[in-house]
Amino acid sequence: MDFIQTELLQKYFTADFLFKVLYIFIFILAGLLIVRIIDIIIRKTIFRGASEQSRIMVHKMIIYAGWIIIFLAVLSELGVKLSTVLGAAGVLGIAIGIASQKSLGNIISGFFLVSDKTFEVGDVIRIGTYTGVVHALDLLSIKLRTFDNTLIRIPNDQILTTEITNITRFPIRRMDFHLRVAYKEDLLKVKEILMTLAKENPLCLDEPEPFYTYREFGMSGIEILFAVWFEKSNFVDVKNSVFEAVKRRFTEEDVEIPFQHITLYSGSESKLIKLDLEAHPGENPFGEGAEDPQE
Numbered sequence: 001m002d003f004i005q006t007e008l009l010q011k012y013f014t015a016d017f018l019f020k021v022l023y024i025f026i027f028i029l030a031g032l033l034i035v036r037i038i039d040i041i042i043r044k045t046i047f048r049g050a051s052e053q054s055r056i057m058v059h060k061m062i063i064y065a066g067w068i069i070i071f072l073a074v075l076s077e078l079g080v081k082l083s084t085v086l087g088a089a090g091v092l093g094i095a096i097g098i099a100s101q102k103s104l105g106n107i108i109s110g111f112f113l114v115s116d117k118t119f120e121v122g123d124v125i126r127i128g129t130y131t132g133v134v135h136a137l138d139l140l141s142i143k144l145r146t147f148d149n150t151l152i153r154i155p156n157d158q159i160l161t162t163e164i165t166n167i168t169r170f171p172i173r174r175m176d177f178h179l180r181v182a183y184k185e186d187l188l189k190v191k192e193i194l195m196t197l198a199k200e201n202p203l204c205l206d207e208p209e210p211f212y213t214y215r216e217f218g219m220s221g222i223e224i225l226f227a228v229w230f231e232k233s234n235f236v237d238v239k240n241s242v243f244e245a246v247k248r249r250f251t252e253e254d255v256e257i258p259f260q261h262i263t264l265y266s267g268s269e270s271k272l273i274k275l276d277l278e279a280h281p282g283e284n285p286f287g288e289g290a291e292d293p294q295e
Helices: 002-012 015-045 052-077 082-099 101-116 156-160 187-200 232-252
Strands: 124-127 130-137 141-145 151-155 164-166 172-181 211-217 222-231
Touching: 015 052, 101 130, 101 156, 130 151, 141 156, 151 156, 172 187, 172 232, 187 211, 187 222, 187 232, 222 232
Parallel strands: none
Antiparallel strands: 124 130, 124 164, 130 141, 141 151, 172 222, 211 222
């Protein structure tokens, strides 16, 4: 046994073999370094003004292509015929392509999404029932980070056929407040109160100016739409501050915010039915000739 191991060591672990292994190792490191440099140069020159998701997809394509070229070069150094490998890869590629048509559809959909520029990494979007920040856009899917810090992966082909709402595409947004005041209130006074508190709020923009309109005569009051413009990064602060200001000013100015009341009445004509639980077997507890009310 020791003889066989010694013979194998002498046959394979020669100076030429060790030199070739070292050469391949250095070749792989140099190849990865070159691919990395090419990736940086392309993304910082040709795609410098492109969107974040475009740069990410270009980065991944360059890396994958570089790995494939390095792998084929290593096989060539090891004496493997590339024609045989490429032939086998072609047959394998057809088989994989047939088996993974869904993945190919996701890749093609990913290119459409990048070229469409509907959203970018960092935007807050709504896809179907999901709302979150675009965390990453890959070849097969996009990843959303919800506001409760949950990661959601959605395939690209599903996104392409679904309605997408980009909430933070533009630098400013409008926030709508649906209010209701009692019929007895002076509407001009209500309007003045709301426009004044919007003007006093430093987070609300003066241009575009706040929006105010009457919606309808509701069942319990007059419906009012009051809207303010703000920078998209101040969403939570604007909503909380305006809510607090409306409630405080309406209370100070004695403006009534009506709400629906429900009053329950017990009918005076309905009388309780007294049951005789000690009725003898065979007797009707509801009285002679009376019918069971549950039937």
